[in-house]
Amino acid sequence: MKRGHLSEYFSGIAVKRLSAVETRPAASNQHEFNASAELKKLLGNDDQKDIPTKFLWIGHEQETVETEGFVTWYDARRRHPTRSEYRLYYPSNDVTAMMDEGDAFFLAKRKSDDCLVIITPSDSTMYNQLLWLFGIDVQSQFHFNYQKVGGNSDAELDFVSRFILEALEIDPEEPEGADLDRLIEPFGLSMPKARHLSELARNSLNLPNVPEEPDLALMAWMEREDQLFRRLERKIVAERLRAGFKTKNGEDVDGFISFSLSVQNRRKSRAGLALESHIEALLNAFEINYSRGAITENGNKPD
Structure with a gap:
């Protein structure tokens, strides 16, 4: 399978932990960091005013708060002949209001030259996922660490990288778009049953050494099904949006909300169903007896 790369979306990232003074605007000059050499590697030597920036706060349960804003990068001593004093400034907003001492502050520069600020607790799953995604080896301290992408x-x-990018509300392009379109063409604008899409994912790869490499096979199947699902979902959603949400009395707000929730719920349930289906295929390959969706102790059924 062809895959994209992180460098298609980001050029670099810097991360630090927030101190108490940095989370309180009144004590931190409206959220202003004194820059370090690490931050200078990310943003360069030139002053940059009002860089368009998306601010995103992600909690322990991946609940999110987001807003659009800007950051400004400047040398406060630009006119001084021998000294420089770089600072990063950004105004308060709904996301910065969520910041606590010890939270991780990620500043990512995108290929489009705008920025993405991600704030998440330093003991959260998302924090560790971001360190892994960007290849940052050290735990963040109270100074910036820079990583080039x-x-x-x-x-x-x-599959895992795309899952994290989705949490950041970034939808990666599929490098095999034409091939994926050919595979999903028989479904038209209808989402097939989960089992059928899983079968298509496995058959489209035709992996020769499943018994020898079951872990790799499972990840490859999951990734291919995710590609197929998202490609088809994009077509279905685009067509529904083109049709619009209107009633004879005007805009159908309730219809739009209902459709949006159905898309989100389908995404959540599909990942679990896909994993279940592909594990079943592995059990069959190894001729292991099992019961699908069996009732266990106390009448419970596994998720």
């Missing part, structure tokens, strides 16, 4: 630090976008 590219070269040896350019992650290939596999």
Whole structure:
């Protein structure tokens, strides 16, 4: 399978833990960091005013708060002949209001030259996922650490990487778009049953050494099904949006909300169903007896 790379979306990232003074605007000059050499590697030497920036707070349960804003990068001593004093400034907003002492502050520069600020607790799953995604080896301290995206630090976008990017509300392009379209063409604009899509994912790869490499097979199947699902979902959703949400009395707000929730719920349930189906295929390959969806102790049924 062809995969994209993280460098298609980001050029670099810097991360630090927030101190108490940095979370309180009144004590931190409206959220202003004194820059370090690490931050200078990310943003360069030139002043940059009002860089368009998306602010995203992600909690322990991956609940999110987001807003659009800007950051400004400047040398406060630009006119001084020998000294420089770089600072990163950004105004308060709904996301910065969520910041607590010890939270991780990620500043990512995108290929489009705008920025993405991600704030998440430093003991959260998302924090560790971001360190892994960007190849950051050290735990963040109260100073910035910089990581370039590219070269040896350019992650290939596999199933796990795409899952993290989705949490950041980034929808990666599929490098095999034409091939995926050919595979899903028989479904038209209808989402097939989960089992049928799982079968298509496995058959489209035709892996020769499943018994020898079951872990790799499972990840490859999951990734291919995710590609197929998202490609078809995009077509279905686009067509529904083109049709619009209207009633004879005007805009159908309730209809739009209902449709949006159905899309989100389908995404959540499909991942679990896909994993169940592909594990079943592995059990069959090894001729292991099992019961699908069996009732266990106390009348419980596994998720």
